[in-house]
Amino acid sequence: MPLRAAGLVVRHHPSHPPVLAGVDLEIGAGELVAIIGPNGSGKSTLARALAGLVPLEAGIVDSGVAGARPPRVGLVLQDPAAQLLAATVADEIALGPQSAGRTARAVAGIVDRAVRINDLDSRWQSDPGRLSGGQQQRVAVAAIEACDVDVIVLDEPTALLDPAASSRFADGVRAIAGDRGVAWITQDPDEVERCDRVVVLDAGVVVWSGPVAEYVADPALAATWKLDLPATARVVHSLMQSGVWPRGVPVPGSCRELAAVLTQPGSANG
Amino acid sequence: MAELVAQQLIVERGVDRTRAVDGVDLVVERGELIAIMGATGSGKSTLALALAGLVPIGAGTVCGTAVSRARLVLQRPESTFLAERVLDEVALAAIARGEPVSIAQRHARGWLATLGIDDDAMQRDPLALSGGEQRRVAVAATLSADAQVLLLDEPSAGLDRESRARLHEVLGSLHAAGRTIILVTHDPDEAALLATRLVVMRAGRVAWDGGVEPVLGDPQRAATLGLRTAPEVELLREVANARGVALAQTPATGAAAIEALADLLRASVSTVAPTVVPAGAEVATQPTPSERAPLPALVDARVRIIAAAIATGAVFASSTLLACAIVLACIVAIVLRARIDPVRLRVSIRPLLVLAVLLVALQLAFGGGSSVDLRAGVPATWTAAPALLRAMQASGVVLVSLALASSTTTLDLATGVRRLFSPLRLVSVPIGTLAFVVATGLGLVPAMADEFERLRLAQRARGLRDPRANLASRVRADTSLAAPLFVAAFRRAHLMADALAVRGVDPRAAVRPWRPMVAPSLDLLALAGGIGLLFVARFV
Numbered sequence: 001m002p003l004r005a006a007g008l009v010v011r012h013h014p015s016h017p018p019v020l021a022g023v024d025l026e027i028g029a030g031e032l033v034a035i036i037g038p039n040g041s042g043k044s045t046l047a048r049a050l051a052g053l054v055p056l057e058a059g060i061v062d063s064g065v066a067g068a069r070p071p072r073v074g075l076v077l078q079d080p081a082a083q084l085l086a087a088t089v090a091d092e093i094a095l096g097p098q099s100a101g102r103t104a105r106a107v108a109g110i111v112d113r114a115v116r117i118n119d120l121d122s123r124w125q126s127d128p129g130r131l132s133g134g135q136q137q138r139v140a141v142a143a144i145e146a147c148d149v150d151v152i153v154l155d156e157p158t159a160l161l162d163p164a165a166s167s168r169f170a171d172g173v174r175a176i177a178g179d180r181g182v183a184w185i186t187q188d189p190d191e192v193e194r195c196d197r198v199v200v201l202d203a204g205v206v207v208w209s210g211p212v213a214e215y216v217a218d219p220a221l222a223a224t225w226k227l228d229l230p231a232t233a234r235v236v237h238s239l240m241q242s243g244v245w246p247r248g249v250p251v252p253g254s255c256r257e258l259a260a261v262l263t264q265p266g267s268a269n270g
Numbered sequence: 271m272a273e274l275v276a277q278q279l280i281v282e283r284g285v286d287r288t289r290a291v292d293g294v295d296l297v298v299e300r301g302e303l304i305a306i307m308g309a310t311g312s313g314k315s316t317l318a319l320a321l322a323g324l325v326p327i328g329a330g331t332v333c334g335t336a337v338s339r340a341r342l343v344l345q346r347p348e349s350t351f352l353a354e355r356v357l358d359e360v361a362l363a364a365i366a367r368g369e370p371v372s373i374a375q376r377h378a379r380g381w382l383a384t385l386g387i388d389d390d391a392m393q394r395d396p397l398a399l400s401g402g403e404q405r406r407v408a409v410a411a412t413l414s415a416d417a418q419v420l421l422l423d424e425p426s427a428g429l430d431r432e433s434r435a436r437l438h439e440v441l442g443s444l445h446a447a448g449r450t451i452i453l454v455t456h457d458p459d460e461a462a463l464l465a466t467r468l469v470v471m472r473a474g475r476v477a478w479d480g481g482v483e484p485v486l487g488d489p490q491r492a493a494t495l496g497l498r499t500a501p502e503v504e505l506l507r508e509v510a511n512a513r514g515v516a517l518a519q520t521p522a523t524g525a526a527a528i529e530a531l532a533d534l535l536r537a538s539v540s541t542v543a544p545t546v547v548p549a550g551a552e553v554a555t556q557p558t559p560s561e562r563a564p565l566p567a568l569v570d571a572r573v574r575i576i577a578a579a580i581a582t583g584a585v586f587a588s589s590t591l592l593a594c595a596i597v598l599a600c601i602v603a604i605v606l607r608a609r610i611d612p613v614r615l616r617v618s619i620r621p622l623l624v625l626a627v628l629l630v631a632l633q634l635a636f637g638g639g640s641s642v643d644l645r646a647g648v649p650a651t652w653t654a655a656p657a658l659l660r661a662m663q664a665s666g667v668v669l670v671s672l673a674l675a676s677s678t679t680t681l682d683l684a685t686g687v688r689r690l691f692s693p694l695r696l697v698s699v700p701i702g703t704l705a706f707v708v709a710t711g712l713g714l715v716p717a718m719a720d721e722f723e724r725l726r727l728a729q730r731a732r733g734l735r736d737p738r739a740n741l742a743s744r745v746r747a748d749t750s751l752a753a754p755l756f757v758a759a760f761r762r763a764h765l766m767a768d769a770l771a772v773r774g775v776d777p778r779a780a781v782r783p784w785r786p787m788v789a790p791s792l793d794l795l796a797l798a799g800g801i802g803l804l805f806v807a808r809f810v
Binding site: 038039040048051052053074075077079082083084085086087095096099132133143144147156159160161162163164165187190226227228231232234235238239242243244255258259262263 | 309310311400401402427428429430431432433456496498500501502504505508509512513524528529531532535536682762765766768769770771772773
């Protein structure tokens with residue numbers, strides 16, 4: 001089920017300016033959307049607003065389909081340790097479905113599936129607090145997936161992980177999406193190129209939204225909001241300026257693809 | 271002599287006393303900018319803590335001319351702000367050193383200006399600033415603490431590009447002005463851009479100590495050390511290898527690698543046979559810590575709540591010193607068996623001591639039934655006995671609640687309380703909500719112990735807490751933590767509530783099914799023996 005947010009306004013204090021000043025956003029089923037923006041642009045507040053955790057001064061979060069129920073939104077927080085509540089991984093995953101009043105048999109099935117999909121087979125009885133940061137984030141995601149949500153919002157899930165753990169986590173995000181929509185809030189420019197669409201937030205409003213290919217094609221765009229481009233795009237634009245990369249050839253989807261292009265003889269070589 | 275010298279340094283951490291730093295030798299000369307890198311758990315943060323004198327050292331020494339002036343900016347320092355105005359935050363250290371307030375504030379203004387914080391921001395609450403500004407305020411607050419060696423733990427984590435560039439500029443100019451800087455970082459580009467020397471930690475030992483380019487310009491060597499280079503460097507190497515070009519230089523920053531790549535593509539002849547793109551470097555999975563949960567985690571929360579209630583009852587029912595001593599010994603045994611983090615124990619024992627002293631004083635003053643005959647010169651042992659009893663009872667209760675809170679998750683506590691008191695629903699007591707309030711409160715106890723310890727660490731890192739100071743000034747330092755601790759409590763409670771809400775947990779909903787008790791027989795025996803002893807103690 002898609003998610004549509006229209007005119008979201010959130011104010012933390014009546015006398016302060018709004019943190020979100022009318023955000024419009026759409027996330028389709030199965031779509032992976034990167035939400036980026038400088039520090040203080042309202043990204044985390046947007047995540048909480050979509051999940052219904054902060055009161056809205058104005059605006060609505062619905063499915064955009066007349067008569068349909070509002071979409072269920074799950075949120076994965078930045079700090080892996082702060083969001084884990086139960087004594088074992090299995091209990092952690094079971095918490096959501098149990099709260100929703102599912103039967104014991106249904107819960108057992110959900111936990112079993114979640115544990116298998118997320119590669120937690122050998123850890124289902126472990127204390128989540130004793131897992132590594134990357135594994136804790138996997139458990140947090142599995143726990144949200146088990147809640148049968150339509151859209152998952154990831155609020156900088158890799159910010160507190162080391163580079164190896166965060167690239168492993170990023171590799172799995174496409175699988176999280178499946179037929180759900182995923183909004184991926186991130187500071188890491190290289191995570192942007194794994195998504196389908198980019199939404200740039202600045203001072204509480206959406207200032208740009210479009211396909212990733214379009215975002216990485218124009219270096220001036222990211223520079224407007226003082227954001228970094230993914231490494232692939234940075235390399236391609238520099239090579240273009242040096243006249244080594246022909247103009248008009250699109251930026252490859254990842255560093256790996258770029259390497260494949262550059263190591264092939266006769267291509268992109270003036 | 272060098273500014274900092276670590277010799278055969280060993281630091282043990284955690285309940286299992288694992289060696290986070292395992293025999294490190296390091297010499298830091300004046301004016302160096304050293305980057306310390308390594309995978310998570312390699313001991314780099316602990317090394318920084320040890321160099322700043324903030325963790326007890328197991329073996330070896332840290333000495334040098336600047337050993338008492340090495341100051342650390344903790345990870346995410348904005349969560350340890352102590353004052354309500356930026357200017358006061360930065361002036362704190364100088365005031366603590368005994369400088370007059372006006373001079374301290376003048377110096378603070380100077381530091382803040384150096385770090386690009388304007389006059390308007392100086393008058394604001396540090397928590398109201400942007401992430402990048404907060405980080406620079408934290409650096410200024412540490413610099414003002416007479417820092418000759420500045421250590422920073424992941425200073426640019428979570429900052430956007432502009433704030434990061436600003437911070438790098440600041441660190442560069444401090445280095446140019448002759449200050450020694452040690453930077454713990456994950457970011458290869460940051461290390462390559464700033465550092466003059468690279469130290470790579472692996473499993474608590476120094477795996478590399480030397481130039482930056484040989485590691486961060488060479489993806490293969492970096493991988494053997496458990497690191498990754500900047501993606502541009504990886505790309506450059508891959509293209510160079512595929513084209514059979516030997517690189518004369520090994521650029522380590524992303525920007526330099528892109529330049530070298532452009533040169534290479536311009537110059538190279540495209541007659542190299544196509545090569546297969548090598549698969550990405552497999553990263554070994556981290557070894558997980560020991561998985562065996564301590565006994566209390568395996569027992570149903572209700573059993574734990576009842577055991578805690580019995581223990582508390584036994585503590586107050588034991589009317590002789592001997593009985594109380596037995597009960598206390600049982601509780602201590604259970605707490606030790608629960609493998610509670612010694613840091614938490616230490617933190618909770620401090621208020622316990624205050625309570626004990628207070629109770630003893632009260633008992634001595636009012637006699638608690640037995641007379642105090644100071645004129646006759648009666649030894650105080652008789653009157654001290656009931657006082658000691660009260661003190662022991664108080665410590666027992668605190669230990670019991672600590673054991674319960676730190677061995678049981680919030681959720682299990684709530685469910686346990688709700689199940690035990692469910693009959694009260696018949697008289698319309700909102701037991702679900704009540705259970706949740708109690709459980710969240712108790713669940714915050716260990717979290718608060720962590721926060722308290724972190725705030726104290728931040729105070730020491732900035733030289734606000736002199737280990738040789740007298741009791742009064744130490745008490746003053748502790749009481750100044752009340753407000754930040756209050757803020758931290760709200761932050762933690764808020765996060766906990768958010769985590770519950772997104773999972774749709776409703777305190778009024780149906781309770782969870784029984785969890786079977788799984789415990790090794792030895793532990794069950796120990797538990798049964800402990801409970802038995804408590805009953806015996808009651809009738810001694």
